[in-house]
Amino acid sequence: PGAPDGLRAGATTSSSVALSWHPVGGATGYHVYRDGTKVQSVSGTSATVTGLAPSTSYRFEVTATNAKGESPRSAAVTGTTTAGSGNGPGVPKHAVTGYWQNFNNGATVQKISDVQDQYDIIAVAFADATATRGAVDFTLDPALNYTEERFKSDIAAKQAAGKSVVISVGGERGTVTVNDAASASNFADSVHALMRKYGFNGVDIDLENGIDPTYMTQALRALSAKAGSTLVITMAPQTIDMQSTSAGYFRTALNIKDILTVVNMQYYNSGSMNGCDGKVYSQGSVDFLTALACIQLEGGLAPSQVGLGLPASSRGAGSGYVAPSVVTNALDCLAKGTGCGSFKPARTYPDIRGAMTWSTNWDAANGNAWSKAVGPHVHGLP
Template identity: 85%
Template structure:
C-alpha cells in the first residue's frame, strides 16, 4: 500500500526494455519461431516421464521453485505445468532422459505465454531449441536432433524469459528409440482409497499398496497436493467445514498410474468458530499518516467496513519485531484511539494492525525473527486491542518463517485471531511464489487474502491469457488463480483503490468492482472471461484506503459495501 499517491510501476521496466528483450530473444538460440512437426509414427515412444504433468512435477526439476501444476488451462488431461520467471531465474523445468547413440529424435510441447523456449542439451551433436514470442492459446513447439555416437542421455528443457509472466506447458513429448533397460511397467491405479480421521484443518487418507510402486501422489480437488512413499497420508492446511475431493496415483521409475477412484471428506467446523468476520466482508485501510487524503479517526470510518486495517506497524532494531505509535500529525490521543477501536469492535467490526506497506522494511527470515514478530504483534494486540494482523510486505516474504511466525501468533492469540494479507498482483500469479505459499501454509487459520489488483499493468489470468489492468476480466481472471490454486473462496477478496488518487494505476469505478463480484459469485456481469464455476462464498472486497474513500465522498464504500453484504 502506498504512503504517497503514486508509485513506480512494476511494468515500467518492461516498457523501457521490452524491445531490447525481444531482440535478445531472437538471438537466444535455436530454430526461431515454432513450426508444425509431422505426426509421430506408431513405432515412436514418448520417452519422457509424466509428460502431461498429471503426477505433479514428478520426473521434472524446476529452477528456484518456479514451477507448479495447474488445473486450468490444460490441453489434455487434468493438469499442466505453470512456471514463473523471477529476477535472474527464467523458470527452467527440465528432465534428463535415456537415449540411444546415433539415433534421431523429435521433441515437442504445447505451450502458452510469451517467449517460451523448448530445447534439448547434451545431444552429443548440436543442441537444439525453439521458441515462440507469444502464444495466447495453445501452440505447438517442435524441433529435432540426432544423438552423437557416445550419447546415452539428453536433457529436455522448457523455460520462459526474464521479466516475463508465467508460461504454461502440457503434453511434452520426446519420441524416438528408448535407451537403457526399459525396467518394470507403470504400476496400476491404487484401490481402496478411504478417508479416515478429520480435523478442522486435516484429513487422514489410506489406500491399498500397489505392487511395484515406489511412491504415491495425493491429489486434492484435482491438483497434486503431496507425494509419499507409504500407502497413507494426512493432508493438512485445509479450511474448516469444507468439502474436498481426493485421488491417488502410484509411481515408479516407469511413470505414474491412472488416478484412483475419488473419495470426498468434509473437515470439522473448528473450535471457537473462528474469527468474528461476516461471510462477506469489506476491508479498508486506515492511514496513520497524512498524504493528502482525508485525515480520520477510527470512529470516522463508515459502518460499511467490516475489517479496518491500521496502516502501518514499523520495524524496530530487533530483527522481525515491530512497533506502532500514532502519528503526532493526526493529533489523535492514544486513549481515544483505543476507545474508538473498542467501539468499532462492539459494533461488529474487526480492527487489525497492518505490517509493511510500500516502504515497509520488516524482515522475517529466520526462527529468531519469526519469534520476535509473533511476540511483538501479540504485545501490540494486547496494548491496543487489535483483533489480529494484516501482512502487506511488498518487498518479499519468506514463506517458511512467516508461516512459523503466524502460527506462533495464532497459538498466543487463539481461534478468534484475524489474519489478512494484501499481496501485490504479481505475488499471487503462482502457487510457488512466497506470498501464495504462505497463504496456503496457513490456510487453516487464514481469514482473507485481499490482492492489490492495481499498480501492476497487464497480467496473466488463470486461463493463461493476458488481461489489461482496470477491467472486469482482469479482476475475475486473476482472482480465479487463487480460487483454483488452493485458497477457499472465503479467503479471496478483490483489492482496489478507492479513488484515482489512491494509486498510480488500476482504479476502476465501484460498479466494475460490483460486476466482478457478481461474475465470481453468481456467474453474471462477466466480461469476456467467464469462470468455470461460481464461488458464492467469495469473501468480498478491500480498498486503499478509507481516507481516500472519504476524500471522494465515500463513493466506494457506499456502492461496494451494500453490494458485498448482499452477495449470496
C-alpha cells in the same frame, strides 16, 4: 473519593470481560484500568472491557473520580477470556476491508471512529520495523492529533459494533525481515504485544519487498498459538505475488489456510498479468479482476479467503483505479456468473469473501463513493 472495593470479574467472552464494583460515596465517575493502562471511563459501577485477545488473562483495577480528583486504585482482579472460535467475532461471511491511514498524505484525515460503517475489517496502516529483527511497533502519527486513549476507545467501539480492527505490517515503504526462527519469534511476540496493548483483533501482512514462506508461516502460527482461534489474519499481496502457488506469498497463504481469514490481492499498480486461462489481461477491467482471482480460487484458497483489492479513488493508487461498478460486476461474475466480461469462470464461487480498498481516507475524500456502492453489494452477496 476513596478507592472502590468489591471489584469482581463476571461474564467473559473470547474478546471481553465484564466488571462490577461497589459504589463510592461522593464519586461522579470511575476509571477502569487493564494491565495498568486506563481503558475506560464510566459513570456507573460496571463496565465491559472489549477488544481483548482470546484465552488470555488480564489484570483489572478501578478508581473513583470527582471534581477533587482521582482515588487510589482498587485491589486488582484477574479476568480470563474464553478460547472462542472462527475468524474473529467481527468478520461476516461477506466482508469489506478498508485501510486506515496513520498519516496525512492529502486524503481525508480520520480517527477510527470516523471510519465508514460499511467496513467490516479495518486495517491500521502501518506498524513499523524496530531495531530488533522481525519485531514491529506502532506509534500514532502526531499530525493526527489523536491520543492513545481515544484510539483504544475507538477501536473498542468499532469491535462492539461487530467490526474487526487489525494492525497492518509493511506497506509500500515498510520492510520487516522474518527469515529465521529468531525473527519469526520476535514478529509473533511483538504483534501479540500490540494486540494486547491496543485491542487489535489480528494482523494484516502487506509486505511488498518479499516474504519468506517458511518463517512467515512459523511466525503466524506462533501468533495464532498466543492469540487463539479468533485471530484475524489478512494479507494484501501484489498481483505478481499471487501468479503462482510457488510464489512466497501464495505458499504462505496455503501454509496457514486453516487460520487465514482473507487474501485481498492488490489489483492495481501492476500492469498486465496472466489470468487462470493463460491469457494476458490489462488492469482496469472486469476481466482483470475475475481472471486473476480465478488463480487463487483454483490454486487452493477457499472462496471465503479471496477478496478483491482496489483503490477507493483515482488518487489512491498510481494506476488500476476502476469505477465501483466494475468491482461489483466482478464480484457478481465470481459469485453468481453474471456481469462477466469476455472471461467467465468455469464455475461460480458464492462464498467469495468480498472486497478491500486503499483506503478509508481516500474513500472519504471521494465522498464515500466506493463504500456506498461496494459495501451494500458485498453484504448482499449470496
